[in-house]
Amino acid sequence: MHESVERLIQAALAEDIGSGDLTSQYFVPGDRRATGFIVARESGVLSGGEVAVEVFHRIDPSVEATLLVEDGSRIAEGAFLIKLEGPARSVLTAERTALNFLQRMSGVASATWQYVEAVKGTNASILDTRKTIPGWRYLDKLAVTHGGGVNHRMGLYDRVMVKDNHLVAEGRLEELQEAISNLKAEHPGVEVELEADSLEQVEAFLGLEGVDHLLLDNMTLGELRQAVELRGDRASPLLEASGGVTIDTVGGIAATGVDFISVGAITHSVRALDLALDFVKKE
Structure with a gap:
């Protein structure tokens, strides 16, 4: 145990x-x-x-x-x-x-x-989130794997996720690259994920080194497809779609070609x- x-x-x-x-x-x-x-x-x-x-x-x-x-x-x-x-x-x-x-x-x-069944036949995997019952995270995430899903980060300590609240100012790509490089030097095993709210951000973030994942937040199906095209054939960063995902919409999201789809509902309101x-x- x-x-x-x-x-x-x-x-x-x-x-x-x-x-x-x-x-x-x-x-x-x-x-x-x-x-x-x-x-x-x-x-x-x-x-x-x-x-x-x-x-x-x-x-x-x-x-x-x-x-x-x-x-x-x-x-x-x-x-x-x-x-x-x-x-x-x-x-x-x-x-x-x-x-x-x-x-x-x-x-x-x-x-x-x-x-998981709804995205079968695509390359997308279903991810959980940190939207778990306090104290229950290990069990909630264990249950996700029993259902065929994939665990996202366990907490704030095992993956960096730079969201819009962290990016409080425009035009900070140089500072962002410096922070990523410093993190990778001191914590080489920790992956870095950046949240992108627009295709302009996707394009900008693709020019940075050391980015393992891009979170595509609340994008339309068309925008998701364009983000996949911008990423092209490169192995990284992996693309995660997030925001308002339901059982009715998840299949269409998976068909855009993203690698992961995070679903808060599987733990926060099940x-x-x-x-x-x-x-x-x-x-």
């Missing part, structure tokens, strides 16, 4: 359980054992299975939580995802926290997969996948 996930599980359980699960303590006999399955109520892509299993084990190591479907798998409505056997109190105490992780991550993976725990009734 990534250390951020360890902390998140601990915080989630503390938030939910507090001083104790009073319902299970008073209404479920301590010696009762249970067998159940986490089941898909709708189709999608599974993500968070390993995290959910860890939640059950954190509550009670004696709970047997068996992942029946691997993360990243397409799942159909009615599919059995995790089998649970153990003390009924423990299973019930862990249920909601485990499902919260599983439903959120599966929702992200399922939404990502829809966008719907949780409908999953539930069903117990097996004893005869």
